[in-house]
Amino acid sequence: MTAEQRINKAAHRTKVIKGLFPHIVLWLGIAIIIFPIYFIFSASSHTSAEIQAAPMPLGIGPHLIENYRQALFEGTKNMGTPVLVMMKNSLIMALGISTGKIIISLLAAFAIVFFKFPLRNFCFWSIFITLMLPVEVRIMPTYKVISDLGMLNTYAGLILPMIVSATAVFLFRQFFMSIPREIAEASQIDGATPMQFFRHILAPMTRTPIAAMFVIQFIYGWNQYLWPLLITTKPEFYTLLIGINRMMSGADVQIEWQIAMATTLLAMLPPVIVVVLMQKQFIAGMTETEK
Amino acid sequence: MAKQYEFKAPILPYLLVLPQMVIVFIFFFWPAAQAILQSFYLQDPFGGRMIFVGFQNYSKLLVDPDYWQSFRVSTAFALCITLSAMTISLFLAIQANKKIRFASFYKTMLVWPYAVSTLVAGVIWLFLFNPNVGVIAYVLKHTFHVDWQYLLNFNQAFFLLTMAASWKQLAYNFVFFLAGLQSVPATLVEAAEIDGAGAARRFWKIIFPLLSPTTFYLLVMNLVYGFFETFPIVHAITQGAPGKSTGILVYKVWRDGVINLDLGSSAAQSVILMLMVIVLTVFQFRFIERRVTY
Numbered sequence: 001m002t003a004e005q006r007i008n009k010a011a012h013r014t015k016v017i018k019g020l021f022p023h024i025v026l027w028l029g030i031a032i033i034i035f036p037i038y039f040i041f042s043a044s045s046h047t048s049a050e051i052q053a054a055p056m057p058l059g060i061g062p063h064l065i066e067n068y069r070q071a072l073f074e075g076t077k078n079m080g081t082p083v084l085v086m087m088k089n090s091l092i093m094a095l096g097i098s099t100g101k102i103i104i105s106l107l108a109a110f111a112i113v114f115f116k117f118p119l120r121n122f123c124f125w126s127i128f129i130t131l132m133l134p135v136e137v138r139i140m141p142t143y144k145v146i147s148d149l150g151m152l153n154t155y156a157g158l159i160l161p162m163i164v165s166a167t168a169v170f171l172f173r174q175f176f177m178s179i180p181r182e183i184a185e186a187s188q189i190d191g192a193t194p195m196q197f198f199r200h201i202l203a204p205m206t207r208t209p210i211a212a213m214f215v216i217q218f219i220y221g222w223n224q225y226l227w228p229l230l231i232t233t234k235p236e237f238y239t240l241l242i243g244i245n246r247m248m249s250g251a252d253v254q255i256e257w258q259i260a261m262a263t264t265l266l267a268m269l270p271p272v273i274v275v276v277l278m279q280k281q282f283i284a285g286m287t288e289t290e291k
Numbered sequence: 292m293a294k295q296y297e298f299k300a301p302i303l304p305y306l307l308v309l310p311q312m313v314i315v316f317i318f319f320f321w322p323a324a325q326a327i328l329q330s331f332y333l334q335d336p337f338g339g340r341m342i343f344v345g346f347q348n349y350s351k352l353l354v355d356p357d358y359w360q361s362f363r364v365s366t367a368f369a370l371c372i373t374l375s376a377m378t379i380s381l382f383l384a385i386q387a388n389k390k391i392r393f394a395s396f397y398k399t400m401l402v403w404p405y406a407v408s409t410l411v412a413g414v415i416w417l418f419l420f421n422p423n424v425g426v427i428a429y430v431l432k433h434t435f436h437v438d439w440q441y442l443l444n445f446n447q448a449f450f451l452l453t454m455a456a457s458w459k460q461l462a463y464n465f466v467f468f469l470a471g472l473q474s475v476p477a478t479l480v481e482a483a484e485i486d487g488a489g490a491a492r493r494f495w496k497i498i499f500p501l502l503s504p505t506t507f508y509l510l511v512m513n514l515v516y517g518f519f520e521t522f523p524i525v526h527a528i529t530q531g532a533p534g535k536s537t538g539i540l541v542y543k544v545w546r547d548g549v550i551n552l553d554l555g556s557s558a559a560q561s562v563i564l565m566l567m568v569i570v571l572t573v574f575q576f577r578f579i580e581r582r583v584t585y
Contacts, residue, residue: 225410
């Protein structure tokens with residue numbers, strides 16, 4: 001082998017390694033994500049005894065269907081609410097929050113962009129300030145309001161305090177401002193009322209931002225934890241995340257890990273499906289609104 | 292700019308903003324005002340008398356070692372999460388932004404965990420590291436002979452919380468870094484390459500400066516996440532243990548209010564947290580050119 005060939009070969013090798021490098025890094029990243037989830041899945045296929053006798057078997061055991069059936073229809077011994085009930089609650093909360101946010105934000109943005117009225121700035125800044133008041137910093141007094149209104153253990157209580165969204169108002173406002181005003185003027189000349197303009201022209205034009213907002217807010221709603229923890233005390237109103245927490249409370253030996261893990265996987269499923277199916281809208285929505 | 296066309300209707304716009312404003316006032320402003328008011332009073336937990344005590348609730352907090360511990364651990368927690376989650380995500384985003392095969396597969400695989408809730412992230416890592424049943428805990432104990440008892444060992448507890456919280460945040464950062472990298476003009480990077488700039492130099496001299504708005508935005512968002520949105524992870528994994536040492540600020544507000552029913556102190560803590568959010572938000576809006584100018 002001549003010196004030149006050797007150099008070429010070495011260059012070729014570095015090139016191959018260089019080409020593989022991003023793949024290796026990305027697979028490592030994927031492993032970091034998938035590896036813990038695989039163990040959850042594995043745990044949901046074993047019996048309680050197998051898991052308690054650590055280390056649990058690392059494969060997929062034969063009790064998968066049995067465990068998911070128990071999770072879906074019965075729940076655990078220490079928490080008798082089945083996943084189906086909690087799934088319904090989570091779904092109502094997530095859909096209520098996402099559609100509620102979209103509707104009231106669309107209306108508010110419509111008013112702020114297309115009308116001139118004395119309290120316009122005031123309204124805008126009031127909505128803006130809500131950005132600085134997340135639930136976490138006003139836990140007790142918000143709880144008291146809900147309790148005074150008799151909305152503990154109700155869907156309204158779960159949903160209403162969550163449906164204000166400065167982010168959604170900003171996004172829709174931004175989008176409305178990019179629409180040529182001639183369209184509004186023309187609709188008016190053609191005799192349409194402002195609400196007809198909103199329903200038949202503006203709302204259909206806003207489809208893409210609405211879809212983006214829906215994905216983000218559905219996930220936000222589905223993943224609410226602190227708020228339902230505060231205001232749901234009756235098992236029939238537990239959301240999935242609260243249910244998981246209840247299944248895991250108590251001494252380690254009493255925890256039915258296989259059911260808790262099956263429930264955890266089931267709780268991940270709906271929002272993950274939404275993100276995967278609507279990935280494009282989701283990424284556009286995230287990077288458009290939040291920046 | 293030409294005058295924008297606007298609808299003329301005296302009452303309609305008020306009806307349109309009404310739902311939003313009603314909820315803003317009932318569930319945001321009123322409770323916030325209540326928190327401020329309550330922070331100046333002592334109240335017995337059973338809804339009884341309120342006694343005005345001035346700044347006493349605040350001054351008690353300022354001399355309470357528990358509160359300072361909570362403050363310190365929250366800050367350390369937020370900083371560690373921000374650093375680890377942002378570094379790893381940026382590194383992954385740079386690789387995924389290269390023109391390689393399967394790039395869109397990689398992107399999907401790294402984006403979907405955005406949908407995983409903070410609580411679920413906590414539960415997953417809790418299970419893996421549970422001293423009795425956890426697979427990783429088993430390896431730590433039997434292969435590496437670590438005395439793994441995170442509920443008794445602050446460092447272990449802190450490590451576990453940070454890992455779970457950072458893991459959850461990877462996808463979020465990845466989405467933004469990737470979007471940021473895609474907006475860096477490829478021609479600029481290529482030009483630098485032709486001029487002989489190595490990969491590291493191209494990154495630090497061209498890509499990183501152009502990425503700084505994204506980085507700055509994520510810095511604020513990660514700190515906000517670390518401080519305010521990690522309640523579910525602490526609630527699931529340590530409940531503040533060992534002792535109260537991992538009880539971050541938000542966890543402490545919740546515990547003092549809901550469990551200990553110390554409403555005055557909880558309210559004072561809420562007000563301090565509110566100030567923190569305001570500072571962070573103002574900071575973010577002042578330094579990032581946001582489109583929310585009126």
